[in-house]
Amino acid sequence: MSQHLAIYAIVTPLLAAVLVPIVSIWRKNWAMPMTGLVLTVSLVFSTLLVPQVRASGYLSYHLGSWEPPFGIELRVDFLGVFMMVLISAICLIVAVYSRKYIAPDTAKDGKTFFFYAEEMQEEKRPVYYSLLLLICAAMLGFVATGDIFNMFVFFELMAICSYALVAIPGTRLPIRAAIKYMLMAVPAAMLALLAISLLYSVTGSLNMADLAGLAGSSDYSRVITISYVLLIVGFAVKAAVFPLHIWLPDAHSKAPSPVSALLSGLIVKMGIVGIIRVTYSVYGSHFPSPLSWVTSVLMWAAAVAIIYGAIMAIRQNDLKLMIAYSTIMNLGYITLGFGLADVTALVGGVYQIMGHGVAKACLFLCAGSIISRSGYQKIEDLKGAYRKMPLTCIAFALASLSVVGIPPTAGFIGKWYLVTGSLNSGYPFLGALVLAGSIMAAVYCFRVVYYMFFLPPSGESWQNVSGEAPPSMAGATLVLAIASMALGIASSWILPPLRDAMGVLLAGG
Amino acid sequence: MKKAVTLIFIGGLAAALLYTVALLPPMGDADNPTNRHIVPRYHERGEEEAGTGNLVAAVILNYRGYDTMVEVTIFSAALAGIFAVLGTVRKRINRSYIDRAGVRFSFISGTTVLLLMPLIIVFSAYTILYGTDLPGGGFQGGAAIGAGVMISSVAYGFHRAQRRLSHHVRIILESTAISAFFVVGTVGVIGGAAFLTYMLPALTPGSQSVLRTVMLLVLQFGIGIKVGIICTSILFALMMEEDTSDVEHAS
């Protein structure tokens, strides 16, 4: 029975996504409990997968029991199961958070302070939950699949859900942000599809493990190189690698905050996971020539992204915009970990995927609590927020410790490995850059924390704010904040298998 | 300026792609990698393995059924997205430009639709039923159903079509395909095989094939209904117009 865990972790949310609207025809407020239940199931299944995967390097599941090159194969290696646990956990927390966020209840004195209250009409709520389930399932399938076309299909499912989730408030700016997002992401997806078709036309296979062999011994190596570049570009748009990041600040700052948390915490990471996958499991092993220059290009793009994102984040005055630019910067870290093409750096990058995912989700959820509670979006309006919303502010402070990389948080571990890796591969300059980046991160994170905790409210602001966010929201943020601490301290349990997995990946497997 | 940059960029892309084309194996050649690697097995053993003479259907429903499952989910995702953007029926008055333009139930179009409708339904049912062995299949049949609903709603006006096929009904029918896939896949799991395996190892070969045919039909009909409903729903959602009195400018 246990070999079916992976597929059911993916399929259960898919099914629930269409059942939630049906149930909520009659039972309006069952949508969120159903979502939470299903996501818990996925989380449990993915967690149960971990020991199997660790026991036998990877887990291969033949759908329809067709042996691989003929049917579709699920191939869950440690990176995959690592991402699966992360995805289902963050999605669960976001779902719990969303309950009060999109269905606000009025405060004691009768007037509601919730910001999206009038924008998320009641009939959209089941739709919101089913999109949440779909996007979770899409990400799970994306990291779990071993078939490149299936990967593309899941990628598209994820993309469509994310466009819709960005646009769900239905007001001017979210719609415009979503249009901007689609205008960049859909051509990118088409590039990826074209690349996959090119790859198929010269190899005749779609299974990754199979392709890895065929690509090595193919007579059409130049075509394969071109398809690799096209595929990387296609994923890089989703991953907001530096010159292709233009869509990100708008989409992340204009979407509802739980959605921003999902986008920033997980979805942009999927692009990088896809890059890592295709590079090492499809092209990398027997066919190292594209890696050499493409990865170095990505490396320098990442270096620029770190500086650019940090500077832009420092210059922002809108809270969510600042967090969005900080995401660009951290994506630079992750891409750097990939671009250095070194085991240690890659471990750092992947650990940063997790650490930054948790911390950034926490930051966006905190911003959501503050905005929905008080309506303030400017950073200088946050003076004295601590007096009204202590828990949220504490969660924000802890998460920003992790973003800055203060030990012993998850962000610190990621940076540690990134710098060691950059020393390892002979780029001490980039190591120094990473640390300089964390100084700049300290500038923009601690500015907000300082305003929240150590400054008195300016004038009449925060007078009519009714107080702390409801327990479900504050609890969700606190859980994420504590997780970002714990993942730094508990890293010694995650790192060794991760390092082994990355070693296998880099060796091509 | 922008034009120039774009032209340069697109020109470079075109050059690269054409260069790639020049490198590709000649089209239609029998010993291309595509024709040598996986496909021969589909050609030779596809029929008895997958149980469908239509090899495309064999690939869609059997060899790569998982893809198709995600694919129908993408349809639901698109519908959910449209509802998320435009809102669903309740908040909107069910009126369309067809109703507003005084063209109410023009006799000719109405009669034509009346005559065509049964044919369309029968044809789509036929397409779905025989899709496993002949050209056709769930998607095609579903598209036909969708087209039927579309022309009827165009001819009879939008609100009557709405009354026939309400939002809730569509929401419910819309879940058929995924449920079908889930059930069929789970049957395979219960039978001890992998997910989406259309056979129970316990059964005798004869009943095997019967079971498989049943499952394929279940899937085909699920997909067909789903596709038809989705096309209809998308059309309705796009045709519905906001009551201009409460255009929300919540910004």
Place this chain on the structure above:
Amino acid sequence: MSNEIHSLQPLIAILLPTISLVGLLVIPRHRQGLKRIVHVAGSLATFIIVLSLLPGILDGKVYGMELIPVVESLSIHLTVDALGYYYGLALAFLGLLATIYSLGYIKHNDDRYFGFLALCNSFLIGCAFSHNMFTYFIFYELMTLAAFPLIIHEGTDAARAAGIKYLKYAIPAGAVILFAILMHYFWGGGDLSIVSLGALSPDATSKTVLTVIFLTYFAGFGVKAAIVPLEGWVPDAHPAAPAPASALLSGVILKAGAFGITRVILNVYGLDQFHALNLWIYVAVFASITIVLGSVRALAQDNLKRRLAYSSVGQVSYMLLGIALASYHGLLGGIMHLAHHALMKGCLFMCSGIILRKTGKTNISEMGGIGSRIPITMICFSICSLAMMGTPLTVGFISKWLLGSGALQVDRPVFIAVLLLSALLSAAYYLPIIYTAFFKKPETDVEQADLNLRSEVSHAMLWPTLILAALVILAGIWVTLPGFPLSLASIVAGRVFP
């Protein structure tokens, strides 16, 4: 380390201050008295636990325990060797006195203050008891952040500006240290231990790399240790902070930087390699510049706490100078000066706090005649300032004497000149204060009038000051008492010079 005795006490010592945090959380707001008792109990228990390790340490034992590994092959590992214990004892003691003093001093918003005071204590003890550079860095960074609320506690704009300036110096410094640690980790073969002598083997890499690593460490820790080009935050932070906080700042927090450099010199490089690479020159030169410049800048200040702050800038470099001299006496004197200066400067800052609370004066020029109003305080002040000048029968004399003879041992008399110069300068900026306090008349009659009511402050503020002043004399006379700096410093020096 091999002969490390597993013991829980270091961990307990680190965790104990946090019981006052628990006190903050569980005790209701209106029970302030109970809260304060809990604060004192926390720091007292810490001191007792640390003290309980003393006999073992004097026998040359080394306690320790390994906590969870964080990065593979790097673990949070606590170890109490003589040097670390010596620092830990000093700061536990000063932390205890500062907490008691704060009971009388802190007037508003004290939950935040006491909470972060406790955090500061526990993180500092973590620094003192850390086994490897990694652990040290973790506690060091946390301590850096925990000190910020103490500095800006007063909430005035000046305090906020000082706090921001402090962060501007401290956070980049943290990144620099981290970079040094990573280079050390990478080229040192993954061994970050700072308890064995000379862990970083020279054959691992080239001389240049070793020099670069050391200078990076030096620059990083130099910010906290207030080496001259990097001392900018000190003279702003001290006056802004409440008196007990500034006592802690210059008493132990500045020392955290100097302690880090000491660890790097003694344990990472080892004195021989340190000399072989000619690294001592940088340290000695920068330390001398800092000593002289700090004293000169102190002369120019009229604000009492600014003057004390600049004096600390000079004094902390005494340690570094002594260690850089790399002679037995120099090492001894340098290490002993850590605690000696903590005693003297702690007492001085507490006196300044009392002056502020009783007379509201911050500028020396206005302090005419306060000696007759708060005599006990000003007597303590005079004792400590005399000690600062190096008067015999005080701790100041001992460390200066040892440093001087250390300079002679390696016959580099130039540094004796530096020491004498700074002694003269400190006389030049301490004596006027005493003179003003006791012999000058106040400007206005009003103050003249309220001179008659001579009242000392609350016991909570007075007794810590008295204890410190008494210790300044006691440790100056009865030097060899076990537990006093000499006994521990000689163990450290004995390890380095067998």
Place this chain on the structure above:
Amino acid sequence: MWSMLADNINYAVAMILFCIGFYTVIIRSNLIKKIIGLMIMQVSVFFFLVSVGYLDEGVAPIVIPGAAPSPMVNPLPQAMILTAIVIAVSTTALFLSLALKFYEHHGTVDMDRVKEEKR
């Protein structure tokens, strides 16, 4: 090279269509035209795929019992196209709904006419 282009004329046409679509997406400021450009891109990829699946004098991949076995074209790309078509339809429908909403807000589908505004 040119001979190869001549052999693979379908591929070449597909690629050119792809670039035309891309150009339209970038240049046109009218949302509907942008969407049309996206559809051109999608269709060009389908065209490429179906040409990949083509086999000289191959028949439709349908096994008719008792019929003489003749070479059949490759069914796999056709299945892929079916999936890709569904994806394209979904994307286009969603994009159209976004354009509709955009029109409701701004009264135009021309992106350049709409000035930047903050929330």
